[in-house]
Amino acid sequence: xxxxxxxxxxxxxxxxxxxxxxxxxxxxxxxxxxxxxxxxxxxxxxxxxxxxxxxxxxxxxxxxxxxxxxxxxxxxxxxxxxxxxxxxxxxxxxxxxxxxxxxxxxxxxxxxxxxxxxxxxxxxxxxxxxxxxxxxxxxxxxxxxxxxxxxxxxxxxxxxxxxxxxxxxxxxxxxxxxxxxxxxxxxxxxxxxxxxxxxxxxxxxxxxxxxxxxxxxxxxxxxxxxxxxxxxxxxxxxxxxxxxxxxxxxxxxxxxxxxxxxxxxxxxxxxxxxxxxxxxxxxxxxxxxxxxxxxxxxxxxxxxxxxxxxxxxxxxxxxxxxxxxxxxxxxxxxxxxxxxxxxx
Numbered sequence: 533x534x535x536x537x538x539x540x541x542x543x544x545x546x547x548x549x550x551x552x553x554x555x556x557x558x559x560x561x562x563x564x565x566x567x568x569x570x571x572x573x574x575x576x577x578x579x580x581x582x583x584x585x586x587x588x589x590x591x592x593x594x595x596x597x598x599x600x601x602x603x604x605x606x607x608x609x610x611x612x613x614x615x616x617x618x619x620x621x622x623x624x625x626x627x628x629x630x631x632x633x634x635x636x637x638x639x640x641x642x643x644x645x646x647x648x649x650x651x652x653x654x655x656x657x658x659x660x661x662x663x664x665x666x667x668x669x670x671x672x673x674x675x676x677x678x679x680x681x682x683x684x685x686x687x688x689x690x691x692x693x694x695x696x697x698x699x700x701x702x703x704x705x706x707x708x709x710x711x712x713x714x715x716x717x718x719x720x721x722x723x724x725x726x727x728x729x730x731x732x733x734x735x736x737x738x739x740x741x742x743x744x745x746x747x748x749x750x751x752x753x754x755x756x757x758x759x760x761x762x763x764x765x766x767x768x769x770x771x772x773x774x775x776x777x778x779x780x781x782x783x784x785x786x787x788x789x790x791x792x793x794x795x796x797x798x799x800x801x802x803x804x805x806x807x808x809x810x811x812x813x814x815x816x817x818x819x820x821x822x823x824x825x826x827x828x829x830x831x832x833x834x835x836x837x838x839x840x841x842x843x844x845x846x847x848x849x850x851x852x853x854x855x856x857x858x859x860x861x862x863x864x865x866x867x868x869x870x871x872x873x874x875x876x
Contacts, residue, residue, distance in 0.1 A: 649835030775818030
């Protein structure tokens with residue numbers, strides 16, 4: 533979604549999205565002779581295409597009217613569609629039908645990419661208006677983003693949105709941590725930061741390649757010495773790889789070995805692709821690929837690949853995935869949602 537590189541445009545995009553969601557267009561008379569005349573003219577025009585009556589259809593129609601016949605679409609208007617359509621279209625089938633009715637089929641990939649990449653509204657510090665919609669959930673379960681923001685079908689082996697509780701995820705509660713599901717999300721509350729907290733699920737099968745992604749939000753504290761959260765893939769109960777961010781956009785790719793108690797940092801740095809600060813929602817994805825010369829690792833943030841690393845002594849396959857939090861501050865809470873795991 534191009535707004536991620538044009539953050540100063542977000543307020544304008546928000547206004548455009550609201551206009552599209554409200555079915556924009558010119559003012560229409562609501563009563564009197566002028567209204568009757570307008571209706572009569574519309575009825576007598578044989579070439580008029582009936583405007584779709586669903587909210588999705590009206591949103592796309594409003595976009596088509598504003599876009600007109602321009603060869604190049606206004607980025608603000610285009611990003612407005614990326615925010616409005618997921619709120620008004622119930623699923624991908626309805627989106628496709630609405631776009632096709634206005635010969636805008638080529639914009640399907642853009643809207644889907646907007647869902648998969650992340651929620652630009654978070655730049656404004658607003659609650660998510662796209663990520664939690666039915667259309668975006670379907671988009672994320674069906675597609676993934678490759679380098680250059682190219683869409684590809686997703687090979688999903690696990691998906692969890694926590695809408696029906698924690699399922700098989702741990703709900704342990706002790707003096708160190710409290711794990712729970714609330715309001716359709718998985719919460720990790722670190723009571724005593726003695727050690728990192730990892731919640732894992734084992735698939736029962738092995739994968740040469742595993743991709744793990746989730747939405748992550750630091751709920752509290754507002755300030756602290758150190759906090760990192762993200763996702764992980766595991767070759768065994770003892771050996772895994774971590775893909776984590778801190779609230780300022782600092783990232784780490786690391787190998788964790790429980791047998792030796794060592795964490796080896798394979799790559800670290802800072803990224804401008806992360807939304808920063810308390811309450812910011814980031815889509816974090818880690819990819820682990822085993823090969824003859826070791827394991828290749830890649831970290832994606834909000835759809836963009838920001839770092840790669842290699843472990844020459846890596847395992848040959850992966851059998852588990854997880855969510856990860858490490859902090860120096862008691863009372864740290866991180867919220868996770870929309871976990872997707874792909875294998876190959």
